[in-house]
Amino acid sequence: MMSTHNTVKQEDEGTKHKLEDSPNGSVEKKPHFMAENNGKQKRQIIVPACAPKIHYTPLKTGLCYDVRMRYHAKIFTSYFEYIDPHPEDPRRIYRIYKILAENGLINDPTLSGEDDIGELMLKIPVREATVEELLQVHTKEHLDFIEMTSKMNREELLKETETGDSVYFNNDSYSAAKLPCGGAIEACKAVVEGRVKNALAVIRPPGHHAEPEMAGGFCLFSNVAVAAQNILKNYPESVRRIFILDWDIHHGNGTQKAFYNDDRVLYTSLHRFELGKYYPGTIHGQYDQTGEGKGEGFNCNITWPVGGVGDAEYMLAFEQIVMPMAREYRPDLVIISSGFDAADGDTIGQCHVSPSCYSHMTHMLKSLARGNLCVALEGGYNLDAIATSALSVAKVLIGEPPEELPDPSQNPKLEAIEMIDKVIHVQSKYWKCFRRLGNSGCNFKEPVTESLITKNFPLQKAIRQEQFHQLEKEYGFVTLPIPKLELPEDTVLCSPDVFQESTIIIIVHDTPEIWAKRDVITGMVDPSTSITVDSTLDFIKWSLARKYGVLDVNIPQSLFEQDNYSAMITSQEVLLYLWDNFVKYFPSLSKVAFVGVGDSYSGIVHLLGHRDTRSAVKAIINFVGRKQLKPLVPLVDESLGDWYFKNSLVFSDRNNPCWVDNENKKPRRKFGRVLRCDSDGINNNMEERFDEATDFILDSFEEWSDSE
Numbered sequence: 260m261m262s263t264h265n266t267v268k269q270e271d272e273g274t275k276h277k278l279e280d281s282p283n284g285s286v287e288k289k290p291h292f293m294a295e296n297n298g299k300q301k302r303q304i305i306v307p308a309c310a311p312k313i314h315y316t317p318l319k320t321g322l323c324y325d326v327r328m329r330y331h332a333k334i335f336t337s338y339f340e341y342i343d344p345h346p347e348d349p350r351r352i353y354r355i356y357k358i359l360a361e362n363g364l365i366n367d368p369t370l371s372g373e374d375d376i377g378e379l380m381l382k383i384p385v386r387e388a389t390v391e392e393l394l395q396v397h398t399k400e401h402l403d404f405i406e407m408t409s410k411m412n413r414e415e416l417l418k419e420t421e422t423g424d425s426v427y428f429n430n431d432s433y434s435a436a437k438l439p440c441g442g443a444i445e446a447c448k449a450v451v452e453g454r455v456k457n458a459l460a461v462i463r464p465p466g467h468h469a470e471p472e473m474a475g476g477f478c479l480f481s482n483v484a485v486a487a488q489n490i491l492k493n494y495p496e497s498v499r500r501i502f503i504l505d506w507d508i509h510h511g512n513g514t515q516k517a518f519y520n521d522d523r524v525l526y527t528s529l530h531r532f533e534l535g536k537y538y539p540g541t542i543h544g545q546y547d548q549t550g551e552g553k554g555e556g557f558n559c560n561i562t563w564p565v566g567g568v569g570d571a572e573y574m575l576a577f578e579q580i581v582m583p584m585a586r587e588y589r590p591d592l593v594i595i596s597s598g599f600d601a602a603d604g605d606t607i608g609q610c611h612v613s614p615s616c617y618s619h620m621t622h623m624l625k626s627l628a629r630g631n632l633c634v635a636l637e638g639g640y641n642l643d644a645i646a647t648s649a650l651s652v653a654k655v656l657i658g659e660p661p662e663e664l665p666d667p668s669q670n671p672k673l674e675a676i677e678m679i680d681k682v683i684h685v686q687s688k689y690w691k692c693f694r695r696l697g698n699s700g701c702n703f704k705e706p707v708t709e710s711l712i713t714k715n716f717p718l719q720k721a722i723r724q725e726q727f728h729q730l731e732k733e734y735g736f737v738t739l740p741i742p743k744l745e746l747p748e749d750t751v752l753c754s755p756d757v758f759q760e761s762t763i764i765i766i767v768h769d770t771p772e773i774w775a776k777r778d779v780i781t782g783m784v785d786p787s788t789s790i791t792v793d794s795t796l797d798f799i800k801w802s803l804a805r806k807y808g809v810l811d812v813n814i815p816q817s818l819f820e821q822d823n824y825s826a827m828i829t830s831q832e833v834l835l836y837l838w839d840n841f842v843k844y845f846p847s848l849s850k851v852a853f854v855g856v857g858d859s860y861s862g863i864v865h866l867l868g869h870r871d872t873r874s875a876v877k878a879i880i881n882f883v884g885r886k887q888l889k890p891l892v893p894l895v896d897e898s899l900g901d902w903y904f905k906n907s908l909v910f911s912d913r914n915n916p917c918w919v920d921n922e923n924k925k926p927r928r929k930f931g932r933v934l935r936c937d938s939d940g941i942n943n944n945m946e947e948r949f950d951e952a953t954d955f956i957l958d959s960f961e962e963w964s965d966s967e
């Protein structure tokens with residue numbers, strides 16, 4: 260006999276361990292299980308044999324594909340349409356089917372659409388959606404209209420094509436448009452009923468632009484919306500909530516509209532918006548459109564303000580918005596409205612999502628709803644890009660891990676980071692996952708003032724007071740009143756007797772940066788470990804050491820008391836006021852240099868374009884950080900542009916968007932002489948270029964004295 264101590268690990272000697280018959284079948288009550296070994300020895304069993312509790316592995320991935328969907332095509336009216344066909348090209352689905360076969364995901368060497376396609380994928384037969392099914396989303400009028408196209412003559416079809424909103428028709432359109440709808444329904448059904456583990460519907464024409472009462476954007480019927488509506492209707496017990504994720508580069512206005520008042524569907528779309536100018540060009544795609552009535556809080560638009568987004572932006576949006584929200588929603592089924600027009604190489608989308616990024620997004624979505632995932636094709640017009648992207652998605656569906664991202668260290672565009680923050684802010688009203696950190700105890704509704712009326716006191720006010728206090732104590736600075744503008748009285752500070760100086764440095768800056776530590780639990784800034792970093796102090800000290808006069812202008816970035824306050828306009832007004840009422844009249848003034856820091860520098864550029872300051876202003880130094888470059892608009896005379904270029908240095912952050920977008924192109928001369936710092940962060944930029952900036956000022960001043 261072997262030891263019967265039940266924690267000893269035992270080797271399996273090739274015999275199947277058998278459970279000893281136990282009268283009550285309870286493992287806990289009888290800890291020492293023994294088994295026959297070669298009919299002689301009894302051996303201990305630690306883990307009883309049982310069938311694996313895995314739901315999905317043995318199942319295949321469903322695939323919807325049917326050659327009949329290729330019959331909807333544009334009627335050619337010119338030779339050019341043969342050589343440059345309409346982007347919503349019938350070959351789109353064929354190319355995806357082909358690449359799946361080429362890579363062994365399906366077995367169909369003749370590419371004819373066979374029924375048995377091998378071990379990994381299961382063919383889901385495509386059928387036409389019924390009228391009853393279509394009416395779950397669409398109006399009778401819309402249905403009748405699409406049906407009519409099957410009987411129209413060539414002229415009528417061309418007329419409807421011309422007058423429609425980016426759609427075309429032929430006599431097969433009605434039938435061919437009911438197929439992707441029926442296909443999407445069948446794909447979702449197969450997933451929900453557990454016949455497949457997940458599904459890929461390679462279908463066209465696309466659907467997400469088709470609104471309940473009209474076609475649009477290459478879409479005739481709203482495939483995904485029709486599928487979702489019918490699944491909710493037919494599986495009321497097992498499917499109560501559906502998450503539709505639309506990663507087509509266009510807003511799915513049709514899908515959004517179908518469920519705008521419905522909390523049974525969470526619709527989330529990532530798309531280009533560009534102030535509503537990008538197709539479909541309605542305000543409904545804006546990030547503040549969050550649903551209505553019962554559907555309020557169940558619509559989420561993540562709107563890219565610029566083109567050219569790619570893996571970094573999509574991964575960030577998924578990690579920060581899509582996944583936390585979807586997990587909290589707890590869907591029973593996930594449908595991807597899978598347009599591949601955000602893919603790298605698509606000339607309509609002009610973005611750069613890689614096939615591996617699609618595989619990562621699929622992988623993340625697969626973690627929801629116990630894997631109940633159906634991917635339905637929408638747009639995507641570069642035939643190679645949609646094929647490789649769809650292949651990456653399909654591989655993850657059948658069980659492959661996602662491919663490595665080509666450049667995981669890529670930085671997301673600043674505009675995209677800002678947008679993601681805005682979306683989170685809007686959605687935090689509805690989703691707990693966005694409210695985990697911070698500010699729960701802060702009442703922003705209570706007024707913020709500098710007096711003792713309320714307990715809320717603006718931090719930037721305190722910072723400016725401290726700046727003044729130090730400059731006053733150390734160097735005798737005083738405030739220079741600007742009574743016309745309603746600004747804090749310490750907005751402009753100056754060195755003593757500045758009006759008598761012949762040389763002055765005018766420093767215009769934002770409120771200094773705060774480097775803050777946060778409490779990890781509450782998200783609150785901890786004042787005891789936080790500091791302000793004020794690099795303009797170096798310029799003040801340098802100027803005073805050379806016996807120059809100094810004007811120090813602080814432009815508040817916002818004012819709690821003024822709703823329509825604009826920092827940019829304020830800096831312009833302050834600078835004009837200072838020039839017209841003070842500086843111009845300094846009796847012995849001969850040399851002026853400007854130093855601009857942050858957004859506030861726009862006031863300097865504005866002044867130089869609006870007044871002829873050239874007899875006194877010798878040098879302009881600007882540190883713009885990551886902020887947008889400001890052009891000089893020469894209102895005084897045309898030659899001001901050249902003068903500004905020659906007499907300015909504009910230091911930008913290494914990561915300023917002006918370099919990220921055109922790596923090899925220099926910004927235009929109207930922005931001044933723009934130089935790229937090696938460092939990141941405006942204070943680091945100022946430290947890095949301090950010597951260069953001050954040397955430039957000295958050179959400018961001396962050149963002037965030489966020519967005198």
Ligand SMILES: [Zn+2]
Nearest residue numbers: 507509598638
């Ligand atoms: Zn699209």
